[in-house]
Amino acid sequence: MSKAENRQLMAILPTPLVHKFLKFCYFIIALLVLSCGETKKDTQTDATPSKEETTPTKTTTNSTKTILCFGDSITAGYGLEDSEDAYPGVLQEKIDALQLDYTVINSGLSGETTAGGKSRIDWVLNQKVDIFLLELGANDGLRGVPLSETRANLQAIIDIVKQKSPKTTIILAGMELPPNMGQEYTTEFRQLYADLAQQNNLxxxxxxxxDVGGIKALNQKGGIHPTVEGHQIVAHTVWEVLQPLL
Incomplete structure (x- = not known):
């Protein structure tokens, strides 16, 4: 209805009816305003997620266990184009294939001796370690280090691991030397690993x-460090002892 028509209608109607008509119009307008406000409010409420919906549920798990391979160039994968081809990397592949919740850490250092391992073991154990694989001593033997010193250093490393991480399982990897080091020395060298394992219940x-040492086809030039194929065999040898512990 136009303004002119409103004026004509109010001129015809008596004054009391005019007042009632105006009140009725105001009432209708008020209802419309309130109705629009509620609709807008409902729309906003539906479009805005609740606090519970916008806050993601955090499920933090730290269940992954650690296998630390602590050794020399054999563990480090000396001479390989990709260090992941060294036996610790192959072990990780085996573990992942079985969907086991373990992470293998390669803590090998080329040229490492038992004395060097002893000096850095505290730093290495700043992380949680569930299984500790100790592979050291070859460089001692090749340098003719007194066996008493090699034995003492290995025992010290074992003692430190047990002291700092009592729940850690220790695997001791034995080593053998080429015959040109002398029969007496090589025999005693081999035996010290067996003795340490027995004395410490490892x-x-x-x-x-x-099945790798001394086989030309499975070693790099120099005959000491395994090839990629050699590391596959080394990993299999380690796996025979490691798998039952997982």
């Missing part, structure tokens, strides 16, 4: 280079 790998 899981034991008699010779980590089993």
């Amino acid at each position: 899981d034991f790998i008699p010779f980590i280079l089993k």
Whole structure:
């Protein structure tokens, strides 16, 4: 209805009816305003997620266990184009294939001796370690280090691991030397690993280079460090002892 029509209508109607008509119009307008406000409010409420919906549920799990391979160039993967081809990396592949919740850490250092390992073991144990694989001593033997010193250093490393991380399982990897080092020395060298494993009640790998050491096709030039294929065999040797512990 136009303004002119409103004026004509109010001129015709008596004054009391005019007042009633105006009140009725105001009432209708008020209802419309309130109705629009509620609709807008409902629309905003529906479009805005609740606090519970916008806050993601955090499920933090720290269940992954750690296997730390602590050794020399054999563990480090000396001479390989990709360090993941070293036996610790192969172990990780085996673990992942079985969907086991373990992470393998390669803490090998080329040229490392038992004395060097002893000096850095405290720093390495600043992380949580569930299984500790100790592979050291070859460089001692090749340098002719007194066996009493090698034995003492390995025992010290074992003692530190047990002291700082009592729940850690220790695997000792044995080593053998080439015959040109002398029969007496090589025999005693091999035996010291067996003795340490027995005295400390450790899981034991008699010779980590089993079926690899001394085989030309499985070693790099120089005959000491395994090839990629050699590391596959080393990983299998370690796995025979490691798998039952997982």
